Amino acid sequence: MTDDEKRARRREAECSATKRRLELLKQAQKRAFIYSFEADISIVRPSDELVSLFQEAGSLDQFAKRLAITRREAIHALKAAGFDVVEDIAREWEGGKSLRVLSKEHGPTPQTISKWIKSTGRTIKPRNSNQKYDRARMYELFDDGWTTNKIATTMKLSWATVQRCKTSWWNAKNTQV
Structure with a gap:
């Protein structure tokens, strides 16, 4: 292998590594966007009480309604308590729940739920990607x-x-x- 070929391969490897780093950075930025807005309120409750209240409510909207706060503020409150709502929703989706069902349960649109799931690094197949016949x-x-x-x-x-x-x-x- 000549020196030019070695340099070309090294450049190619560096380019692919750079592309991968940029892709990971883009995913991190998407995820950071969800939490980028600071909540204007402070909830004076123990962290474990907030998490148990969310799990008892079973939905993001119900949790926010019980605390009389917005959905975004609920996400921030749970994040501050050490509970990642987006990851929890993504796990529910991996468990077999559809985007529509998750949307009805938690409140945000299916598109928002999809963005949240993608922000965790998971991939969602496009609609109609599975053929229903042979x-x-x-x-x-x-x-x-x-x-x-x-x-x-x-x-x-x-x-x-x-x-x-x-x-x-x-x-x-x-x-x-």
Whole structure:
């Protein structure tokens, strides 16, 4: 390996390390934004009492309502008590709760809940990223000469869904020839 190749590889490694550092910094900034606004009030209660009150309420909005404060102030009060609400919500999401359910429970919109979860370093798949049918099986049925209606009825899918797959199957078949 020549010196130029070694320098190029070293530069490439430095660039990827820099990109990763910038990505981590960006995630940290997103997370810091949530807590960047200081609460204008001070709650005179023991930390463990605040955390147990939140767990008893079971929701961010209910907790804030019981203390007669805003949602943001509730987040700051819990953060000062050593309890990370955002992390708790992210764990609930990992446990299988949907963004909509979390939104109904805690109050913020599903988009806000999504931002909070992403700020913890977790990734959320886009909507409709999971296909609800077996495309390969459908292609086999088309190859066997099945009609769109017959496939739609057999696989319990809409005619339009099967037709879209048929179009992509037909295009793929014609480009192979």
